[in-house]
Amino acid sequence: MKIYKSAKGIGVYIILGVSILYNSLLIFLIHYVDSYEISILLKFTLIAINLYQLYYIIVCGTLKYFIDTENLYITSILKLKNEKISFDNIQMYQKSKGRIKGVKVSGYGKNKFAIGKSFIHKIGNTQMFVTSTENVIYLKTDTTSYALSPENFYEFEMELNRRNIFYSEWENKLSKIVNPSRKQKFFIPFVITAIIIILITLEPIILYLHGNLPDKMPLSFRPNFTTVEFGTGRQFAFKQMSYGLLNMGVLFCMYYAGHIYSRYDEKYSYKFLYAALIVSIIFLVMQIKIIYTFR
Structure with a gap:
């Protein structure tokens, strides 16, 4: 089994900075707001935000990709992220550098890193496991796409080629608004x-x-x-x-x-x-x- 670390980026530092900002603001409001109802809402908000931030700090800081003979695994510590992708389901891949062009649907990050779900321009709905946008690879499967940022990018790409998965461009258009x-x-x-x-x-x-x-x-x-x-x-x-x-x-x-x-x-x-x-x-x-x- 081969292990590829996710490329180091600024994601963890951004999340920590945002966490400090949110905590400072909410603790200030909780301390000075003289209302039971608002205080309860602020306390629930503080707990929810800290759990949310902690989750993405752990995932972003410990993300790894594992490859064995049949599957690609995307995991983090405590199995907070644990994806298994069969190589038989990967049809092709694309590459990109720099800013991520798309709309964040859920998760954290957008331009410099992204963990969660995004709709990427031309690529479509994508599960994002990107800690750095220096080199990003998009894998197309039968159901969705996956975005990864392995540290040894070109070695990872050659590993895909050895499994008859090659670079090819595709385009998924945005669907109409459904009810x-x-x-x-x-x-x-x-x-x-x-x-x-x-x-x-x-x-x-x-x-x-x-x-x-x-x-x-x-x-x-x-x-x-x-x-x-x-x-x-x-x-x-x-x-x-x-x-x-x-x-x-x-x-x-x-x-x-x-x-x-x-x-x-x-x-x-x-x-x-x-x-x-x-x-x-x-x-x-x-x-x-x-x-x-x-x-």
Whole structure:
């Protein structure tokens, strides 16, 4: 088995720099924001971003390519990336140098490095495992393309030639925008999120109209869940309704973002709706906690 290290680039340093920037900003906001709801959202955001950044730091810093008699393996430490490509499925390859020409669909990086999925000009949907753009090789298979940046580039290319895989140009055009909303993976999270938003919006109003809210309800909290301001049950109900409308706006933004991204990758378009779902769940849990604490 032959091992090819991924060429060293600036990807890890860029991700570290962005991580420091995000952490500094979010920690500053968490420290100075005097709102329970916003503080909770910022803390969830901080955790999610750090997990996301750590994942790509590990992948970008430890990426390797292995070749045996039948397959090409793309792996990183802890198997965070673990792709297996049969040489029988590789039809041809292309090469490039310099800036990556394409649209990032998911993952990290764009011009100087790229880990994730991109739609590359003429090449089409591509799984990106590129830590340096000095020498990039694109492998075309039956289902998708793969982009690699091996350290010993020309030796890697000769290895492909020995397996009757040769350089050839191909072109995949961008497909028309499809409507993913009919697919269950898209429709189900949309419906669940919509139901949660309806609960956030209507539950406090229904409780108020039926006289099940106290005359005095909290309107704002400090991050430690101590009340800053009290108001009437009616004011509380309308404030919670505004949170429901906010979540509705997030849902429709994510819906249209997913609709647009389906042109590049239909599978990835579903993930936008899950972001809206997570946000709505956080708001619902906070609302339930407030109502059952102060009723």
